[in-house]
Amino acid sequence: MHPLSRSILARVLLSAMLVLLPAVGAGLLMATAHAQPPPPDQPSLTLPWQELGLSSEIFLDPDHPSSFTMPVPTGLTAVRLSGTIAAPLNIDAGTLVITGNGNLLAAIDLPPGATSRPATPLDVDLSAAGGGGSSVDLTFDIRPRFDPQYCGPRRQLVLNNLATVFTGIEVAPTTIANFFPTVLQRATIFTPTDADADEQQAVLLLVSTLARLYQNQPMVISVVNQPRGATPPPADQLARTILVEKGGTAGLKVENRDTPEVFLRVSGSGGELSTQVSLLANQLQALAQVDTVRVEQAESPAAAPSGDTMTFRQLNIEGQTDVIWTSSLSVGVDRASLGSDRVDGVQVHLLADYTPVARDDAASVVIRSGGVVVYRAALDNTGLLDATFDLDSEKIGQFVDLDIALTYTPRETCGALIAPLTFQVDPRSTLTVHRGGPPLHGFGAAPSEFSPSFMVAMDGTGPNQLAYVARLVASMARSSSKPLSPQVVDLNTAAAASTGALIVANAEALKETALDPPISGDGTTVEVGVPTEVRVDIAGGLGSIQAFADQPRNRSVILVTTTAAWTLVDPLFSYLGGLNDDLSALKGDVLFAGAAGEPTNLAIRTTGDASDTAESPQSLSRSIAIGAAVAVVAVIAMAAAVLWSRRRRTSRGSAD
Incomplete structure (x- = not known):
């Protein structure tokens, strides 16, 4: 080839590479989605999703994008999401699209399940989600290829060992409203070694309140005795120190605000101590955007629904699922939500709406509680389920759980005309409790x-x-x-x-x-x-x-x-x-x-x-x-x- 021709060809290839490389590079970065390591002067903290109040394992299917609100502690920035991608189940190929606050974070290729590795590391840069907020809304969406209409076995992708890497230093609280953060690893309550009954009462009410407020997080609550009048030691990052001690003006006060030695003082005499804690028990601390507050009168927490018959709406029971071939749905409520009197039996009146079943199609429902079948029926063209069944004390335990298994077999072969059956629990369903029975024995x-x-x-x-x-x-x-x-x-x-x-x-x-x-x-x-x-x-x-x-x-x-x-x-x-x-x-x-x-x-x-x-x-x-x-x-x-x-x-x- 003539030297001039080779020179022209080289320039053409170089121009083409300059055009293509940014797009290819972006695609590679989007697939691997690796975050840049934090600067040396930026301390980092890795928190498993369980410590954020989220499940460390999530199950995804192509038909329903899954969204999660990930809390971000004040002063920290979420920079990376890590975890493991299990081998896809019944997904020939596709893309896992992850967005944060509506912005694209990653588009990860999913190889066919038969050829993929048992586990693939997940590493996603979260910087595009934007920083400075108290949370990040993450959405995971599976987009299969080559099968716009799928009628086979259930498809699923599992992400586990999920964790978030944060950088920065937590900001010390300055007010009652921001003293307890969205993410808390430890709360240490100090009280005098010779604490009297009123101080003990306030400590235990505070323990009960914090355990309930952070019940989705594995937060550790410790009670430590110290000499009366002593100042408690400072807390670590994502930890809080509270001092409960009688004396002085009744109230809650953030001591040493905006410093590493910050702690919350609960003070007062007699029953005033527990009255101050009631601000937290009723989740009204967001109103106290000051460093000192006094509660004059405790408000009783909201009572459980009264009466022996309660609707699913009152108990916040809801559920819906789509079915092709098989699907399942679980709903329930804990026993304590059914009132203060002992319960030794429950009658369930379950109402549900579902897509009417065509004459040549077949569908059924089987309901279990405590692993025992309590109801079964075929679904028909009415589109309405009206079922009544009883649960004795052994079936309900500490929870009234209803595990609903559904099947739907359409006459049509897989194609554009097939559609899933939708099954939705009616909030007008009721639970009628039978009061009484002997006291429960054992743990x-x-x-x-x-x-x-x-x-x-x-x-x-x-x-x-x-x-x-x-x-x-x-x-x-x-x-x-x-x-x-x-x-x-x-x-x-x-x-x-x-x-x-x-x-x-x-x-x-x-x-x-x-x-x-x-x-x-x-x-x-x-x-x-x-x-x-x-x-x-x-x-x-x-x-x-x-x-x-x-x-x-x-x-x-x-x-x-x-x-x-x-x-x-x-x-x-x-x-x-x-x-x-x-x-x-x-x-x-x-x-x-x-x-x-x-x-x-x-x-x-x-x-x-x-x-x-x-x-x-x-x-x-x-x-x-x-x-x-x-x-x-x-x-x-x-x-x-x-x-x-x-x-x-x-x-x-x-x-x-």
């Missing part, structure tokens, strides 16, 4: 048996009793949609009352009451009902958390106790911490440990739940191991011995 009694209010008593024999109570109050408040109000009283009042009670007292103090817990005793002497009472000597004593039905007083009780030192209880709360302080994760009615500090969770008395029956001789025998001196093994061995002895006496009687 499954919380929180409904303690809603809306319950008594709290501490005998004062241990230094960390208020911290123990706070952990349990927070656990119950997180699992209740309604506010819980703990009421601090003395031990004798709580033991003799007919309302739910949370009691922290040693075994010696409990002997002066009429309470009959599954495990009792004093010192090294431990008494266990399995089901008859037996007594055994255990060196070092036993610490326990127990939940039981107090039948004579028609209520449920949670008891934290020890037959010896209070240090025996500490391993139990460490064990509970491993369960995210979730009481509902415990089975049976007792969590206990001996001097070896080995927590064991079992059922001493039957609860009426098949999964929480009392230990059988066989299962107890299997639990016995070498080292019978350990308290845990001693108790289990003791129970087995008693039951075996009773069986032997029965066998001898039959032989005679």
Whole structure:
């Protein structure tokens, strides 16, 4: 080729590359969507979506874009979204489009599920979403290729391990309104070591309030004793410090505002302390855009719907889904939302609208509650479902859950004329509750048996009793949609009352009451009902958390106790911490440990739940191991011995 021709060709190719490279480069950046690392002087913080109050795993389908509001702490900027893309399910190929505040953030190619890797890293630059706001609205949309009309099995894409990277430093609060941020990792409440009942009452009301306000976040609430008059230490980023101490003018005050040493002071005398906390309990703190506020009168939280019949609209129950072949829908409400009186049964009158089913098509609905089928029917051309069925206490547990499975088989083959069946729950549906029944036994009694209010008593024999109570109050408040109000009283009042009670007292103090817990005793002497009472000597004593039905007083009780030192209880709360302080994760009615500090969770008395029956001789025998001196093994061995002895006496009687 002539040198001049080669020169012209080179210039032409260079011009073409200059035109094409920006577009190609943009496409590559859009697909990989990598964020630039933050500048060296900008500290970064990575928060899993769970800590933002969102699920760390989301399920996407091509027919419905999914939107999420991601909170952004004040002073921080969201710069990157990370996670993992699982292999697409029944998606031949397509694009995952992610937008933030309406701006395109990424368009990621999805290879066919059969050829894609099991997991692909997700890394999306969030800068195009814009900064400075208190949240970012993210939308995920799957756009399949080559199949505008799809009638096959359900298509799905799963994103998991989602987390957001933030840069910046959180701004210290300056007012009551902005003291508690949208994202909070820890709240530490300081109170005097010699706190009186009014101070304890305010602390526990604050614990219950914060646990409910942040129930979608794994926020840690701690109660710490300190000398009266001391100033609490500063909190870390995304943490807050509160001081509850009587004295001075009643009110809430942001001390050391706009500094790292900032904390919230709750002050006043007597019941004024709890009155100040009511501003938070009623979620009115946004009105207090000042650093000091005084609440003159506490307003009672909104009550649950009155009466025994409640509509789905009143209970905020709603649901809708589209069906081709199969689909499912779950709706429900927690037991505490059904009123303060005990519920031992529910009648459901379920109304729903759906696309009328053509004569040659077929559709059906199956409804389960607690894993048991409670209703089934074919869907017809009326487009209306009117179903009535009953749920007993065993089916509802702490939640009234309705799992609705739908099928729809159209006569048409897949094509442009086919359309999904739409099924929507009518808000005029009702729940009619039947009041009454015996008190619930075991850890499954919380929180409904303690809603809306319950008594709290501490005998004062241990230094960390208020911290123990706070952990349990927070656990119950997180699992209740309604506010819980703990009421601090003395031990004798709580033991003799007919309302739910949370009691922290040693075994010696409990002997002066009429309470009959599954495990009792004093010192090294431990008494266990399995089901008859037996007594055994255990060196070092036993610490326990127990939940039981107090039948004579028609209520449920949670008891934290020890037959010896209070240090025996500490391993139990460490064990509970491993369960995210979730009481509902415990089975049976007792969590206990001996001097070896080995927590064991079992059922001493039957609860009426098949999964929480009392230990059988066989299962107890299997639990016995070498080292019978350990308290845990001693108790289990003791129970087995008693039951075996009773069986032997029965066998001898039959032989005679």
